[in-house]
Each structure stands twice: as C-alpha cells, then as structure tokens.
Amino acid sequence: MITPSNILSHELIGLHATIVNSPQPTVVGMSGTIIFETRNMLTLKTTVGAKTISKIAAETMKIRLPHNTCFIRGSSLIGRPEDRVLRYKGG
Numbered sequence: 001m002i003t004p005s006n007i008l009s010h011e012l013i014g015l016h017a018t019i020v021n022s023p024q025p026t027v028v029g030m031s032g033t034i035i036f037e038t039r040n041m042l043t044l045k046t047t048v049g050a051k052t053i054s055k056i057a058a059e060t061m062k063i064r065l066p067h068n069t070c071f072i073r074g075s076s077l078i079g080r081p082e083d084r085v086l087r088y089k090g091g
Contacts, residue, residue, distance in 0.1 A: 004070035007063065009088035011081065012037055017044060019053065020071065021060035027053050037081045042074075 002010045018031035030051060032044035043052045058074030077084065 002065055004065070004068055006088075007065070007070055007072060008076060009085055011085065012042075012063070012077070016064040017042070017058075018062040018064075019058050019060075020062050022057050023059065024057050027051075027057060037077075039080050040078060042077070 012034045013036065015034050016031065017034050019027050019029065022028050030044065030046060030053065032046035032051065034042055035045045035050065036043035040055055041052050042055060042058065043050055055074040055077045061072055061074060063070050063072060079087070
C-alpha cells in the first residue's frame with residue numbers, strides 16, 4: 001500500500017499532483033494526474049491538456065494518495081523512475 005513514508009519507492013503514474021512551490025510562477029497551482037515520467041520531467045494531464053514540467057521546477061508538490069496526502073520535493077524524484085523505485089525499495 002502506498003503511504004507518505006514509502007511514496008518514493010512507488011510508481012507515481014496515476015496519482016493526482018499539485019505544484020505548491022516553484023521558481024516558475026506560471027506552474028504554481030498547476031494540478032492534474034501524473035500520466036508520464038522521465039528522468040527529469042513529469043507530465044500532468046490537466047483540464048487544459050497535458051503539461052510537462054521539470055522535476056526541479058516542481059520544488060514542492062502535493063500528492064494525493066488513496067487514503068492520505070503528502071508533500072514531496074521534485075528534486076527527490078530526479079532519476080529514471082525505475083531506478084528510483086529500486087533505490088528506495090529497501091528504505
């Protein structure tokens with residue numbers, strides 16, 4: 001089960017995310033479902049279409065989980081998704 005303490009060891013695709021803090025004012029408040037993830041980018045399906053944002057630009061993101069909500073730094077997501085899942089699996 002995905003929880004705030006183990007979110008980094010899980011797949012993010014399908015989760016709802018909102019950008020809370022960013023050095024790019026145009027992305028603050030952007031929200032949608034994560035539909036794709038690469039090494040440095042996240043793609044959100046928003047009400048106005050798919051939007052791609054840098055993980056670094058997403059300084060703080062609010063992620064809605066099935067039974068919770070958590071906040072994570074975009075910089076903690078940098079790296080290939082499959083490597084991140086393996087890296088955090090043990091801890």
